[in-house]
Amino acid sequence: MIEESTLSEVLATGLSGGAEFAEVFVEDRRSTSAVLDDGRVAIAAMALGVIQACLEQSVQYAKDRNAFGKPIGANQAIAFKLSLIHISEPTRPY
Numbered sequence: 001m002i003e004e005s006t007l008s009e010v011l012a013t014g015l016s017g018g019a020e021f022a023e024v025f026v027e028d029r030r031s032t033s034a035v036l037d038d039g040r041v042a043i044a045a046m047a048l049g050v051i052q053a054c055l056e057q058s059v060q061y062a063k064d065r066n067a068f069g070k071p072i073g074a075n076q077a078i079a080f081k082l083s084l085i086h087i088s089e090p091t092r093p094y
Contacts, residue, residue: 048090055085 059082062073072078 051089055082055089058082058085 059073062078062082063071065072067075073082
């Protein structure tokens with residue numbers, strides 16, 4: 001079984017290529033972190049888009065769906081729920 005070595009152990013042993021390994025190791029960590037940062041931003045943007053789409057679909061459904069002869073959006077409880085979603089939406093302009 002091969003033992004795992006830390007970066008300091010590799011550099012301390014003086015193996016040929018230790019410095020190159022260290023340089024590649026550090027560069028890989030930076031590039032990996034940059035990719036993860038970009039991914040986080042993309043996921044957040046997608047989540048905000050989903051929130052906006054859900055709100056738009058919910059409002060349209062409340063206008064179109066009829067119950068007891070009138071749109072369900074005319075019911076106070078439904079209107080309050082939709083307005084709470086609207087005011088807590090993180091992308092709405094202030």
